[in-house]
Amino acid sequence: MISAHDLSPAQLAALLAFHADAGVEWLLEEEPVDRFAEFEAMKTARGSARAPSAASQRSEVESGGAPAPRQAPAAPGSTPSREVRAPAPVASTPAVAIPDAQAIEEARFAAGSARSLAELRVAMEGFAGCNLRNSARNLVFAEGDEAGGIMVVGPMPYADDDRDGQPFAGRLGEMLTRMLAGIGLAREQVLLSNVVPWRPPGNRVPTAREADICRPFIERQIALAEPKHLLLLGNFTARFFFGGNDTIHQLRGEWRDLPVGGITVPTLATLHPQDLVTAPMNKRFAWQDLLAFKARIQG
Incomplete structure (x- = not known):
């Protein structure tokens, strides 16, 4: 068994980050607990409560009444205390999932009611129709220059994005920053966002239901920002906007006029930094695609 003392600081930090991503909030109790003794005491207590004496059983049968609760004899000189009864169990109401059609309609209403990106963020923070928000740490909303005319959209937040609450954080964010810098763009000059604003557990691909529920929000972001050029990153994002089942290698590098959110935006798809x-x-x-993007925005 490997002890923490056997790990280097970098290895220990990576292990702690792994546990944090997995949802672990604590590793040890404040005080040692003997779970075996605790379990045996629990079994003994239950057995005592369930085993009435022969006399009490005979009395109950003769009287035809319900079993009387057993009481421990009072100590000499002590004042009898009132009977303590266990609280009645409260019937728990299971959470009712919102039907897909209703969740999509609520998302459309919330998105359509927003008149600015700030209002849209508030609406999304209060939206409860997508199950992904229950497992994600943060809502990862659009970030950057909404008036710069360039919008970059990825598929979903990854672990670093979810932790920091910003799109394209960590190693993948550094890769994207280098990709943009290669064509003369700084990260702060573009608006960065994702199709799905909450990280799916384990970085899995969002389901069709989750994508449909989140569609009104990303389309509203594009409509409010009114970008002059749109860059899509990755297989999921390209399929989401273009439709079909083609791979990113089949969809990349070709300019398309994308009707979205009531406007039409010249759009190019390329590979995601993860790729x-x-x-x-x-x-x-990706470099070929970025050069084509640079030529279009500078033309």
Whole structure:
């Protein structure tokens, strides 16, 4: 068994980050607890409560009444105390999931009611129709220059984004910053966002239901920001906006006029920073797409 003393500071930090991402909030009790003794005492207490004496059983049968609660004899000189009764169990009402159609309609209403990105963020913070918000730490909302004319949209928040509450944080954010810098753009000059604003557990791909519920929010973000050019990152994002089942390698590098949120935006899809981290050979394809994006925004 590996002890914490055997780990370097970097390894220990990585282990703690792993536990935090998994939802672990504490590792040890404040005081040692003997769970085996606790369990045995619990069994003994239950057995004593369930085993009435023979005399009491005979008395109950003869009288035809319900069993009387057993009371411990009072100590000499003590004042009898009133009977203590256990509180009646409270019937728990299970959480009722909102039907998909209703959740989508509520999302449309909340998004359509917002007249600015600030109002939209407040509406999304109060929206309870998407199950992802129950497991995510933070709502990851759009960030950057909403008046810069360029919007970059990814699929969903990852662990670093969820922890920091901002899109494209951590290692993937650094990769995106380098991608933008390669065509003369600073991170602060563009508006960054995601299709789904809450991190799915384990970084899994959002379901079709989750995407449909979140669609009104990302479309409203685009409509309010009114970007002149839109850059989509990754397979999920390209399919979400373009439709179909083609892969990002089939959808990338081609300009399309995308009707979204009541406006039409020239849109280009390319690979996500995660694609470049896991398969560095993809960098050459992303670079071709970024050069095409640069030529269009400067033209």
